[in-house]
Amino acid sequence: MSPDSSKLKKRNLSVGISALILLITITVMSLAFLAVNQRRGSDFSYTITGAVNLNYWRETTGTPVTIKSGWEFYPNRLLTPEMIRISRLESSNVRYPYYKGVTITSDGWLDLGEKAELYSFGEDVKKMSRFGVGTYRIELVLNKSVDYVTLNIPDIAQSATIWVNGKAVRHYGTVSDSKEFYEPSQVCTDIQLVPIDGRIEIVIDCANYSSPYGGILYSPCIASTATIGMIEYSVRMYLTVLCAFWVFFAIGGNYIAKTFNGKTKLYFFLLMFLADILYEILSPMVTILPGNWNKLIMITLMIFANYWSFLFFLSLYPKGTTKLFDKLRFFEITIFSMLTCCYLLTFWCFPSLLYLPSSVVANMVLILITNIYNVFRVLYMSKHYEHGKYLYMSSALLTVAMHFSFFVRHQYFVYITLHAFLLIFLAIGFTLYFVKDYVQTYEKLEDNNRNLESAVEEKTKYITRVNQDLLHNHERLLENEEARKKVMSNVSHDLRTPITAIRGYIELMLNAKEPLSREQEVQYLSNMHTRSVQMEQLISDLVQLTRMESENDTIEKMPISIKEMVQDLFQLYHAECEGTKKVMHFHAPEDDDLLIDGDPKKLLRVFENIIVNAMKYTREDGVIDITCHRYEDPAMLGGNAVEVLIKDNGVGIPANEVPYVFDRFYRAENSGINKTGSGLGLSIVKSIMDKHGGKIWAESEEGKGSEFHIVFKASEYTFDEEPEDEE
Incomplete structure (x- = not known):
């Protein structure tokens, strides 16, 4: 059993016990009322x-x-x-x-x-x-x-x-x-x-x-006249209170019923309650009418109260609650309506029948049938309709007692009958019911409003974030578009320059008036070859960046020693620095291979690009430091990481341009001074790092140099582990 169903079962049991206690209380109070409010013979002697x-x-x-x-x-x-x-x-x-x-x-x-x-x-x-x-x-x-x-x-x-x-x-x-x-x-x-x-x-x-x-x-x-007047006045005051309850229901209930699924149950309750009140008001002990009018009107009101009680309990349950009563709905309304009409026509056409004992029995049978049917309906519906089932059952039983009190013959000291006494309980009970139903509906609306406000607030925040993302993406697109235009201008210039040079050498060779010497031919061809290599490199960068950004590009990971890979590149480019004033240094732990899982071909491009940029944008007497070590910051890739730090003292990057150095087609404003490049190298590096799940960032100060931090998650594999022999 789920916690919600267990909680609901306990709540229903509590409500059921409360309803039983209420019925017992009303029964005891009714018996006490009859015992107290009766005309007992006074004690006196005789002459x-x-x-x-x-x-x-x-x-x-x-x-x-x-x-x-x-x-x-x-x-x-x-x-x-x-x-x-x-x-x-x-x-x-x-x-x-x-x-x-x-x-x-x-x-x-x-x-x-x-x-x-x-x-x-x-x-x-x-x-x-x-x-x-x-x-x-x-x-x-x-x-x-x-x-x-x-x-x-x-x-x-x-x-x-x-x-x-x-x-x-x-x-x-x-x-x-x-x-x-x-x-x-x-x-x-x-x-x-x-x-x-x-x-x-x-x-x-x-x-x-x-x-x-x-x-x-x-x-x-x-x-005394005053005492008799007080007795009669108390009766009228009591009936006035009942009338006040009815007015309260008629006015206040109409507003409260706006929160209900339908208002018909309120209207039928008002009609039933009104008929019961008028029955008491038109009693001959309160209002005397000529002839048989008191009896005739009281019997009429009793029959109407009985009929409207049937319609009231019918309206408590919406259509579709059960198939049985949905099928019977037309027939039950027709039968009870015809019975009511027959009774009324009989008494109004033959008022002499009002006082016959058989008429009293007939009235009791009508009320008995109606109330038994009401109780049966409530009992049956309670299995299919949880809302207010114990209250409905209590109301049905109270209505039974109230309508059968029509036939209670008792000598009341004060002319407040048992029927009138039970009416006040019915009024108070349904006042509490309607108020409780309204409060529960109001609380549900409040909860719905709070949920709606929360949902709207969440949606608003979400839409705000989406708008911010869209705005940010729009700005990035504009920046990328601007960078693309700028770089495309550079690319077109870089493509046009070698093409123009190649075409110039070709025209010189074709239009030479005298045969070129072998030395000139070799020089021209060598220059043409250099220019074609530049074009090939530019096109290769564009193709590689496009491939890296596509989903089809795969990474073939294997255990790699970062120390060995970077050390090999250091030896290569250190040799190129010989004969110049540039100095390169390499630092790495001797007892740690610094293993990671990665694609060696693509990672080679990462380190090579950063080192080449450091050499390109460093002064003739510049210094380049390459450091490989363990990166133990817990906030970075779980604390088990390897970092490669490449530092130079070159031209540096303006502070406002550092966040954009990894964007496509982006080149710093000071990077083009006597330098060539497409602006795609660092974008390719960033894409490779993202594919490997690594981190890369730059720190730079214009005129003082740059630092590039490249961090990978360390591999769990070590070279000390020997693979198992394959059978």
Whole structure:
């Protein structure tokens, strides 16, 4: 396993553990939220008449009292406070069966609590069904210092008339024991109560022929007006925060999404999030609409949120990620779109179906299918798409919990539902995701920019170097061209001079009026021969330089004693100096042959050219020193080298012309004084040295002489080694 893949595996494991911890945390917090945010029955005692004793309560304390137990319920009857009062008189002949010690539950009159006790008065009391009528009654005894209180009733299904101290103070829908005259309505109200002699009697007539549950579904509570207002204000503030998150996503996300491959996932998330927020805003506990509009719009928003969650998880993965979902893409969109349309058309065309238990089951099935499919997609895609896979899985599971929380029936103390509570986690989670994705994209862009800037800088440096090289080469070409023109002028002059001389001697011999003597003929022919040799030498230099600079020229290396080769040349040219005032000296170690690997013919040309130049440009009484020795400078050819130093005290070379002495066709300005030459000799020498991997350079001072350093890598062969006998 490569280090990168191992590092990626560890990072994915870390992210996966973090996602698991996050889900466990959200689960624990959700359970804690449900445990804390619920309407628990307050502890209180009862009077002899069965009234709830709240003498201890003061409105100034601000503590709400949840009236969950202590109710009376009259099944299958719609009674007024007066009818109940009369039935309780000892002289009354009319008795209405009722349950005492009733507890308010989310199932309404279908579940009156374990402590409910039936007083039937000998009648056969039928068990309540989900459709029917019933009357709730409770009597409160307050401290006489309490001037007024506020009664909060969150939910009664599905129509109600509320009586306080014998007066009907609220009517919701039409309460009737006849389905023909019954009209449903959402019931969520706050009523200000004024005690009479410290007592408050509350009677609630309920009718239901449309909802799966009837009666009081939410435990009422009494508190000061300020406290009830604070509870409702906190709900609105919470929903405002959710709306602020949505606006943040809509504005900020639009800018952040510019760095994404596509913006569709942002738009579908915004639609899903908006539908979930509106679902909470249009809850009857926050916004009451007439008739069935609350229920109809909430069901519509739930279906849209479910559909947009499907499209959101679909848009997380680009086309081409897997062949399976690429093939299914058209069909899955078509199927879920048709299901959504069918559900919406059914409920909008037949709103009476909204409250049927089968409709609740149908909605649960739709959400179950959609969310299972979303989870399956994320699980399958996580094997083929690494980016954000753990976050997507966490989001899918959180969406499952959030959408199934639509069906959680719970008596919330503050009207912030579990669905609204999970929404804040979804908002925070995706805020972190989008910001993280943006930061990662920004960091990648920064890295790319840095890499691009570095590449541009490198390219710029490279182009600058190339331009400098081109400029330098251009300058060299111009200099070489100038030198070539100059030398070609010299070459043409040097060729023209012997040709003119030869032609002159020929014309003298042809046009002589008298026969030439034998001595004159020999002299003329000798001069003509000398001139032809000059021409041959010039042409030979040109041919050799061309051959040396071609790739086809080969070097035949063999072990050579530099000391012997240079010593032979010294003896040759030392003999030529006899009879003149020129002096030549030779220095070399006696016990070292100074062996190198090279081509003897070509190296002979190197030393001969340098020695001849030293003799040519040295005064009549000049001195030429030739030294051969080991060159032990580590910086030069690894430190194992042989140097030949040829030094004279001749005319020297101008300092500004020393770097160019090895250029083709180049001749120093002072070299042409009574001297001949093509300017090719040192170029040939340089080419030979380059072919051998050696070094050559000149040091000179005009008027004082020159030094030429010739350095070769020493050979590993010695003459002491005897070759093996060949069989």
